Amino acid sequence: MTNSKKIVNDLLEKADITINGGNTFDLxxxxxxxxSLFLNKGSLGLAEGFFKEYWYCRDLTGLFHRLFFNKETQSYFSENFNMKLKVLKNKFPEDFEHRNYNSITKENLLTSILGNNLNTSSGYWQEVYSSNESQKQKFDLICKKLKIASGDKILDITPGWGGFAFYAASKYNVEVVALNPSNRQSKYINQTCKSLNVRVEKKDFFSVFEKFNKIVGWDLFDNTVNADFDRVQFKIDQLLYEEGISLLNIITGDNNGNDPWLNDHIFPSSILPSFVQKSNLIPTVLKLEDLQSFGLQYDITVVNWLLNLQNESDELKAEFPQDGLLLWEYYLSCLAASLRTKRIEVFEIVLTKLSYPFTYESVRLYQNHTYGK
Known part of the structure; x- marks a missing residue:
């Protein structure tokens, strides 16, 4: 056995992983x-080796879960691996968009993976068993947390494909302003919401000066440097009416750092600030009314996407190169394992102005019952 092989074998055994073993999570x-690729390049080498088919694993999520959970392998990966993974967000659809395929087919494929509303944030899984049901339940929870009422004017900072805008406008008779620079997504929102009071604007958040009853945003801080957090809060404070409410979904990492494979292949200069950094800033301008952990919900959502991706593999192979499918299987598996081991955590926070005139009552959904108002 070569020296490099022995080192890797010994390292992985600490995480209960046997090279060429019989478990589904064995490498x-x-x-x-x-x-040598793995020892020389860390996470970059592990990923490159996977895409070069130097190794494979039947249960990538199980493999990464053990690597991230074990203290000895975790410390080894903390410098080189640092799986600071972001939410799928719009990168998944954009990767499809870069291929010259029929847009209807692409959106149908995305729907089969993400669900009917193409939402790339976490669902809410309380006695529901599909992406469509979980996303609808998540939107319902958000509307209740925001205390949405007929006639409200809502700003959606990160609307994606417009799932929440459609849900809120159709169910609550509200006006939604959706900020989206993407031509394709803006066109899609305009088509699906053409009979609703939804307006798409290709504006930057900081270029908006209207007043709103409610402001909602997903993954707003994921790639924002610390100096910008105060600016975001000041802007929300500026745009909200006195009785207004804002809800933000934020993703945090266990420590700062950039992962070389992610920087090279997924999102350059990726940073996930810790929750402590964010929570210390939030009360300076706005009042933190409610916080709910969504890590488990996001884990279930990502696993569901992964299963959908694998189930649609035959159709996807006709539309999408094999290396692209491998990339997303690898990425989603890492993301699920990072959530499961709390290397990444997801929180949903409710914010109001310091001058908010009411007592805010938190809302939770449990087994089809709503607690709070």
């Missing part, structure tokens, strides 16, 4: 070049 080596 199966196809090419011995994997060992």
């Amino acid at each position: 199966q080596v196809r090419n011995d070049k994997f060992y």
Whole structure:
């Protein structure tokens, strides 16, 4: 056995992973070049080896879960691996968009993976069993937390494909202003919401000066440097009416750092500030009324996307290169494991102005019952 092979074997055994073992989470080596590649390049080498088919694993999520959970392998990966993964957000659809395929087919494929509303944030899984049901339940919870009422004017900072805008406008008779720079997504929102009071604007958040009853945003801080957090809060404070409410979904990492594979292949200069950094800033301008952890919900959502991706593999192969499918299987598996081991955490926070005139009552959904008002 070569020295590099022995080092890797010994390291993985600490996480209960046997190279070429019989468990679904065991790493199966196809090419011995994997060992030196992994030792020399860390997370970048592990990923590159996977895409070069130097190794494979039947349960990637199980593999990464063990690597991230074990203290010895975790410390080894903390410097080189640092899985500071962001939410899928719009990168998944954009990667499809860069291919010259029929847009209707692409959106149908995305729907089969993400659900009917193409929402790339966490669902809410309380006695529901599909992406469509979980996303609808999540939107319902958000509307209740925001205390949405007929006639409200809502600003959606990160509307994506417009799922929440459609839900809120159709169910509550509200006006929604959706900020989206993407031509494709803006067109899609305009088509699906053409009979509703939804207005798409290709504006930057900081270029908006209207007043709103409610402001909602997903993953707003994921790639924002610390100096910008105060600016975001001041802007929300500026745009909200006195009785207004804002809800933000934020993703945090266990420590700061950039992962070389993610920087090279997914999102350059990715940063996930810790929750402590964010929570210390929030009360300076706005009042933190409610906080709910969504890590488990996001884990279930990502696993559901992964299963949908694998179930649609035959149709996807006709539309999407194999290396692209491998990339997203690898990415989603890492994301699920990072959530499960709390290397990444997701929180939903409710904010009001310091001059908010009412007592805010938190809302939770449990087994089809709503607690709070």
